[in-house]
Amino acid sequence: MGAVPAPRYREKAQVLDETALDRALTRIAHEILEKNGGAKDLAFVGLRTRGVSLAHRLAAKIAQIDGTTLPVGTLDITLYRDDLGMRGTPVIRGTDIPFSIKDKTVVLVDDVLFTGRTIRAALDAIIDLGRPTAIQLACLIDRGHRELPIRPDYVGKNLPTSRRESVAVRMREHDGEDRVVIEEPVEA
Amino acid sequence: MSWTRKDLLAMRELEAGEIVLLVDTAASLQEIATRDIKKVPALRGKTVVNLFYESSTRTRTSFEIAGKWLSADVINFSASGSSTSKGESFVDTAKNIAAMSPDVVVVRHSSAGAAALLARELPCSIVNAGDGAHEHPTQALLDLLTIREKKGHFEGLHVAIVGDIAHSRVARSNIHGMRKLGMTVTVAGPPTLIPPFVQELGAKVSYRLEDAIGDVDVIMMLRLQQERMTAGLIPSVREYSRYWGLTLDKLARHARPDVLIMHPGPVNRGVELSPEVADGPYSVILDQVSRGVAVRMGVLLLLAGRKGGDGG
Numbered sequence: 001m002g003a004v005p006a007p008r009y010r011e012k013a014q015v016l017d018e019t020a021l022d023r024a025l026t027r028i029a030h031e032i033l034e035k036n037g038g039a040k041d042l043a044f045v046g047l048r049t050r051g052v053s054l055a056h057r058l059a060a061k062i063a064q065i066d067g068t069t070l071p072v073g074t075l076d077i078t079l080y081r082d083d084l085g086m087r088g089t090p091v092i093r094g095t096d097i098p099f100s101i102k103d104k105t106v107v108l109v110d111d112v113l114f115t116g117r118t119i120r121a122a123l124d125a126i127i128d129l130g131r132p133t134a135i136q137l138a139c140l141i142d143r144g145h146r147e148l149p150i151r152p153d154y155v156g157k158n159l160p161t162s163r164r165e166s167v168a169v170r171m172r173e174h175d176g177e178d179r180v181v182i183e184e185p186v187e188a
Numbered sequence: 189m190s191w192t193r194k195d196l197l198a199m200r201e202l203e204a205g206e207i208v209l210l211v212d213t214a215a216s217l218q219e220i221a222t223r224d225i226k227k228v229p230a231l232r233g234k235t236v237v238n239l240f241y242e243s244s245t246r247t248r249t250s251f252e253i254a255g256k257w258l259s260a261d262v263i264n265f266s267a268s269g270s271s272t273s274k275g276e277s278f279v280d281t282a283k284n285i286a287a288m289s290p291d292v293v294v295v296r297h298s299s300a301g302a303a304a305l306l307a308r309e310l311p312c313s314i315v316n317a318g319d320g321a322h323e324h325p326t327q328a329l330l331d332l333l334t335i336r337e338k339k340g341h342f343e344g345l346h347v348a349i350v351g352d353i354a355h356s357r358v359a360r361s362n363i364h365g366m367r368k369l370g371m372t373v374t375v376a377g378p379p380t381l382i383p384p385f386v387q388e389l390g391a392k393v394s395y396r397l398e399d400a401i402g403d404v405d406v407i408m409m410l411r412l413q414q415e416r417m418t419a420g421l422i423p424s425v426r427e428y429s430r431y432w433g434l435t436l437d438k439l440a441r442h443a444r445p446d447v448l449i450m451h452p453g454p455v456n457r458g459v460e461l462s463p464e465v466a467d468g469p470y471s472v473i474l475d476q477v478s479r480g481v482a483v484r485m486g487v488l489l490l491l492a493g494r495k496g497g498d499g500g
Binding site: 076078079080081084085088089090091092093094095096124125128129130 | 189190191192209212213215216217219223224225227228229230231258486489490492493494
């Protein structure tokens with residue numbers, strides 16, 4: 001099987017700057033508290049890698065607003081993917097959810113919602129760990145093109161994109177800056 | 189680092205980066221053992237055949253559990269009670285099993301090179317689970333994972349491998365792996381059980397237990413393989429035990445207080461290890477067994493999860 005070189009991308013437009021990203025997270029934190037009538041029995045589970053950072057930031061916002069410290073777990077869905085063997089060497093970075101999710105409302109956090117396949121895998125992964133009361137979905141960017149009947153409960157920004165574009169969420173913890181950009185492939 | 193090999197045959201042929209990838213993958217999979225529901229769907233629909241021509245408790249059970257936790261279908265074949273007893277040859281048996289389209293065949297055989305032979309003959313992935321006195325790569329990988337979890341790193345560590353080096357595929361695989369990762373290896377045993385080539389592999393040699401265990405981070409005791417031993421290599425088991433058996437007293441007098449004691453099993457209690465040492469605070473023998481499952485999950489996952497499935 002011939003190796004297909006990964007396409008190179010260049011930045012096309014900035015979607016969120018640092019302030020707008022922070023404002024979106026503040027709004028989502030308020031919406032989570034509003035929808036659930038407070039922070040009781042809530043828990044965050046972030047999807048590797050940037051979903052985890054977003055989950056920690058949301059938990060910090062809720063601590064500021066409500067004074068409640070919510071648990072934050074890390075989920076690696078590699079073992080639940082439906083495309084094992086199609087994407088090259090699977091990289092397992094480990095799931096770490098150091099609390100029981102039984103009878104909790106789990107807010108699943110991801111950076112970009114696209115086809116919905118990652119979330120499908122994440123739902124299976126969470127349910128294998130126990131039976132939560134409910135699972136809700138928060139994502140910073142919803143770029144459309146769903147292939148499964150999945151919809152988010154909390155969205156930072158709805159962003160119409162074409163399939164050939166890519167949405168890059170850059171975060172201080174990993175990339176040294178807080179912003180979201182649309183990228184397009186560089187024609188060779 | 190990406191994994192491109194069809195088979196896992198020997199530590200000798202792996203690059204340091206591939207060894208670290210295997211160990212990292214296994215480390216991340218350990219968490220599954222702590223779950224209430226010990227099953228993930230990663231290898232759903234894949235078939236793993238355990239083809240064992242030698243007796244085994246740990247390795248076969250470990251591969252079976254690893255496959256099942258990853259949702260593969262695991263089939264166990266053992267030579268006794270099979271067509272082997274009707275005279276079918278090894279390669280013929282293997283080709284018949286391959287005709288049933290397994291994804292991975294795990295093979296243990298008393299002849300060195302058995303796994304490599306199947307890797308050439310069969311289209312599916314082959315894992316060497318021990319071939320004669322040649323190699324046992326998954327044992328070396330679980331030893332390396334155990335060492336890293338306990339010591340935090342590989343580089344610069346010093347390991348003494350003690351006992352029947354000549355018959356030990358575990359020693360051979362570990363020497364290759366440890367040298368590639370920047371560790372120092374000293375092998376020690378009676379001269380009749382030290383093969384002449386070990387210095388070529390980059391290991392130091394010692395002929396006194398007390399000297400070998402003096403300044404090391406890890407002591408790996410090997411089983412005296414009495415079933416492989418033709419007469420005359422050691423005067424008696426009792427004498428071997430007196431000179432080469434590890435006791436609490438020898439540890440206290442010669443070894444460092446933070447030393448790890450490892451053993452690939454099965455342990456001959458009172459021969460190479462006194463029971464107080466085998467069950468004592470330095471011993472990580474059962475940690476090795478637990479990590480064995482994670483290592484075999486990692487191996488199955490990387491082999492079955494290669495891009496393109498086969499031929500890649």
